[in-house]
Amino acid sequence: MPALGLTDQQMGFIFSSFVIGYALFQIPGGWLSDQWGARIVLTIGLLWWSCFTALTAIAATSPLVGLVGIVGALALTRLFLGIGEAVALPTFNRAVTDWLPAHERGLGIGIAIGGIGVGSAITPPITAWIMVNYGWQSAFYLATTLGLGLALVWWLFARDRPSDHPWECIHSHTDASEHTSAVSPAIPWAALRSTPTVWWLVLSYACLGYVAYIYMSWFYLYLVNVRGFNILRGGMFAAAPFLAIFITCPLGGWSTDRLALKFGLTRGRRYIGLAGMVLAAVFITLGAVIESPYLAIVSLSLGAGWLYFSVGAYWASASDLSQTHVGSLSGLMNMGANLGGTFSPIITPWLADQWGWPVSLATAALIAFIGGILWLKIDPDRGLALKD
Secondary structure, three states, X not given: OOOOOOOHHHHHHHHHHHHHHHHHOHHHHHHHHHHHOHHHHHHHXXXXXXXXXXXXXXXXXXXXXXXXHHHHHHHHHHHHHHHHHOOHHHHHHHHHHHHOOHHHHHHXXXXXXXXXXXXXXXXXXXXXXXXXXXXXXXXXXXXXXXXXXXXXXXXXXOOOOHHHOOOHHHHOOOOHHHOOXXXXXXXXXXXXXXXHHHHHHHHHHHHHHHHHHHHHHOHHHHHHHOOOOOHHHHHHHOOHHHHHHHHHHHHHHHHHHXXXXXXXXXXXXXXHXXXXXXXXXXXXXXXXXXXXXXXXXXXXXXXXXXXXXXHHHHHHHHHXXXXXXXXXXXXXXXXXXXXHHHHHHHHHHHHHHHHOHHHHHXXXXXHHHHHHHHHHHOOHHHOOOOOO
């Protein structure tokens, strides 16, 4: 922001440009994973992501600036980055559904999305150190290199189903009857429209997405600009919410699986989804009003942890509703999260500018609470209204 002279509102627009592309291509990305399988779709996604991550570093000096200005060039680059990255989470759920039985999918997707916590935890301190020593562009080049390397690793070692994998120790103990084909018919739009649980799930996950994007886009800047930490210390403490996510996301997935076995799918998913969102609202509210910056970091980090404690219940519910169309259904649900996330980076600084950061964060807490209450309407055990 200081290097390019960007304001909070301009940066919010750039953040939201990524989310728009990411949200709009969730369903196509999920549909592709249903048709082609997780191996090729995620490989292509990683290659696309790596290219546009590198372009982010040079967008402000590219020929696009002459046409749309610096903000426009950065926004367009991030828009296309979002389009490519949109395949990721629906494809994760496609892979989890194809590899694991129903009573293990909450933990499976919890581990996968918990990886976001790992990456997001190490990114702020590493990026801050790189910015100070080598300039902000170098951080994007490093991320590009990691993305290209991971694409190669994924292509070499991943397979769409256990039965396709050359390592006998992987698939010899797996019940093939639990798994579905990677090739599925067209998206059942009539069934999706006719199933109330689908739309309550999308709305509730949109509430989660609004809150999550505050941590992804503004938390580091909040620590530096509002709580008074310097760049390096702010980068170090900005890792705290994501370390919490790394722990709580798999824990929530495991918990929803255990409760689903004991009480049935609907109550097993509902208890975890409701509890995680409501507790997130409580701790975010506390973090917004606590005067001590260190206690605020602890409380807001716990808020992020409880928020992602509920994630396994969301994604497992998508799988419970339809194994055949889990990629498309996951994409629809995650589109809801990212439509919520589209507004968050813009509304958050606007509310803070008008009424202060406590009001801005308390608004996020209220949205999380509403998302939790919506779990009372979610019933994945019934499946889609029309048969696959």
